[in-house]
Every structure is written in C-alpha cells, then in structure tokens.
Amino acid sequence: MDIQSIKVACSGCNLRELCLPMGLKPQELEHLDQIISNRRRIKRGASLFSAGEAFTALYAVRSGFFKTCITSADGRDQVTGFQMMGEIIGMDGIVHDQHACDAIALEDAEVCVLPFDRIEQLSREFSALQHHVHKIMSREIVRDQGVMLLLGTMRAEERLAAFLLNLVQRLHARGFSQSELVLRMTREEIGSYLGMKLETVSRTFSRFMEDGIIDVRQRYVLIKDTQALERLVNPPMRN
Missing domain, CATH: 1.10.10.10 (Winged helix-like DNA-binding domain superfamily/Winged helix DNA-binding domain)
Structure with a gap:
C-alpha cells in the first residue's frame, strides 16, 4: 500500500458535498481539514483493510472502486458491497473495534483517512457533523436491508x-x-x-x-x- 501524507483540504474538495455535511461553518471546516491530514493510494487488487485488523479510521473514497467481502467457513469469498467515490467505508469496524470484512480496490484508488476518535470528538462539538455520521450509518443499514430483499424475494x-x-x-x-x-x-x-x-x-x-x-x-x-x-x-x- 502506498501511503502519502498529503494535506487534503475538505473545503476545496469537489466531493465534499457527497461525503461531508452541508452547512459547516468555515471554522468547523478548518477543524476537519486538520483531522483529515493524509490520503492513501491503493493499487488495484490491494487491500485497504482486512478482516480482523484493528479499526482506527473511516475512509472517504476520492477515486476508484472498492469491493468489501467476507470469507465464509468453507473458504469462499462473499462480496458484501461495492463502494465508489464520495462514499464512506470502514463502518463495519465500529462495533468490535476491528474490521469484519476485507476492502479491496477493484482499480487504482485513493481515499481520505478520517481518524475515528477525532471524528467522534468533533461530532460532539458540531451537531451538523454528528447528524451526518448518523445519516451515513442509517444509509448503510438501509442498503443492507435492500440487499436482503434482493436475495430473499x-x-x-x-x-x-x-x-x-x-x-x-x-x-x-x-x-x-x-x-x-x-x-x-x-x-x-x-x-x-x-x-x-x-x-x-x-x-x-x-x-x-x-x-x-x-x-x-x-x-x-x-x-x-x-x-x-x-x-x-x-x-x-x-x-
């Protein structure tokens, strides 16, 4: 994995309206800019994170495509989702402080790293950010329910x-x-x-x-x- 510590300004990102809440004040955006201090480049076929790995951050996809998958008891890979630019991945790690699936790049990709402890801290200070995090979680639940409907009926x-x-x-x-x-x-x-x-x-x-x-x-x-x-x-x- 090629990791570059490059400053990424949320305020100037053309994907901010997709992965960040609208209506943040300039001071609040500045705080976010300080938190999201690096981005990672992942080559096609490489893992962003793997099942069992310690959970430390969420990732906003800047470019490229990912798949998330789990390995079944008999060793088969089961794809659980596809993620694209402007979407957040890594929520699976929140519940047990470790990732439950693998996230693999389907093409050369780039993500912004959002350290979760800092996001939690800021969420308590900025209601707009807290609401947005809850919204992302809710969207994941709805998407999972949609997949269950697909597979079941x-x-x-x-x-x-x-x-x-x-x-x-x-x-x-x-x-x-x-x-x-x-x-x-x-x-x-x-x-x-x-x-x-x-x-x-x-x-x-x-x-x-x-x-x-x-x-x-x-x-x-x-x-x-x-x-x-x-x-x-x-x-x-x-x-």
Missing part, C-alpha cells in the same frame, strides 16, 4: 436489473451518464453479491441484450431502456 432478472439501476443512479449523482457505465467488478463478483451463479449472471446479461434493454461490450454497458429495467424491479399492478 427477487428472481435473477429482477436482481440484476436492480443492481444496474442502483449503480447507474449512484454514478449519475457523481456527474456521470444516466445510461452508460463501465463495470469495475467481474461478473463473478456481481454473482457473489447478488447470490447468483456466474452462468446465471452471464445468461441474464444476454437475455437483457436480446430484449434490447442493454448493450454490453466487455465491461462497457449501455442502458437502452431504463423503463424496462424499472418495470422488472417494480412490475405494474394488475387490476
């Missing part, structure tokens, strides 16, 4: 449709296209996350292409019919 087509819609919506919030995306994860990793076999993932992608819903060229995906994906996830009510 949805067919393969519905799972993949929901996954693509969620991914493109998150990317669009960061200024990217509403209909085009590059998959940073493999189809096997998608299958692990969605509880689907690799063959099922590939077959479902092919079916979407045959139906004219998407176009796929290796990892490039063009969503040609967003409404068709939405209908799969939320089918119209029948009279």
Whole structure:
C-alpha cells in the first residue's frame, strides 16, 4: 500500500458535498481539514483493510472502486458491497473495534483517512457533523436491508436489473451518464453479491441484450431502456 501524507483540504474538495455535511461553518471546516491530514493510494487488487485488523479510521473514497467481502467457513469469498467515490467505508469496524470484512480496490484508488476518535470528538462539538455520521450509518443499514430483499424475494432478472439501476443512479449523482457505465467488478463478483451463479449472471446479461434493454461490450454497458429495467424491479399492478 502506498501511503502519502498529503494535506487534503475538505473545503476545496469537489466531493465534499457527497461525503461531508452541508452547512459547516468555515471554522468547523478548518477543524476537519486538520483531522483529515493524509490520503492513501491503493493499487488495484490491494487491500485497504482486512478482516480482523484493528479499526482506527473511516475512509472517504476520492477515486476508484472498492469491493468489501467476507470469507465464509468453507473458504469462499462473499462480496458484501461495492463502494465508489464520495462514499464512506470502514463502518463495519465500529462495533468490535476491528474490521469484519476485507476492502479491496477493484482499480487504482485513493481515499481520505478520517481518524475515528477525532471524528467522534468533533461530532460532539458540531451537531451538523454528528447528524451526518448518523445519516451515513442509517444509509448503510438501509442498503443492507435492500440487499436482503434482493436475495430473499427477487428472481435473477429482477436482481440484476436492480443492481444496474442502483449503480447507474449512484454514478449519475457523481456527474456521470444516466445510461452508460463501465463495470469495475467481474461478473463473478456481481454473482457473489447478488447470490447468483456466474452462468446465471452471464445468461441474464444476454437475455437483457436480446430484449434490447442493454448493450454490453466487455465491461462497457449501455442502458437502452431504463423503463424496462424499472418495470422488472417494480412490475405494474394488475387490476
């Protein structure tokens, strides 16, 4: 892991509205600037943190893509999430003071380090920051519940449709296209996350292409019919 102690000013970061609360006063932003004193660069395939490692910080993704995964009792890796720029990772370590999963870079990435003890201290002083931390935690809970719904009640087509819609919506919030995306994860990793076999993932992608819903060229995906994906996830009510 390549660690660089480089000053990162939150006040000048173009991702601040995604990972930091709005409405902080200049003095409060200055305090945050002092806390977030370094960033880390992680090469593709390298770990940001590993299961069992002591929890000391949260990480705001500045660039790149990550996957979080746990190793099952039989030695298989189970993907638990995908994280992109502007998102916070590392919350899994709060409850037991050690990380419960591995966070692995899917491409060369960079994160801002947020020492948790300092974040806790500032949260008690600045209500806006405390509210934002609670909001991030709540978002993680809601996301976990959404994944449970995917795995528990949805067919393969519905799972993949929901996954693509969620991914493109998150990317669009960061200024990217509403209909085009590059998959940073493999189809096997998608299958692990969605509880689907690799063959099922590939077959479902092919079916979407045959139906004219998407176009796929290796990892490039063009969503040609967003409404068709939405209908799969939320089918119209029948009279």
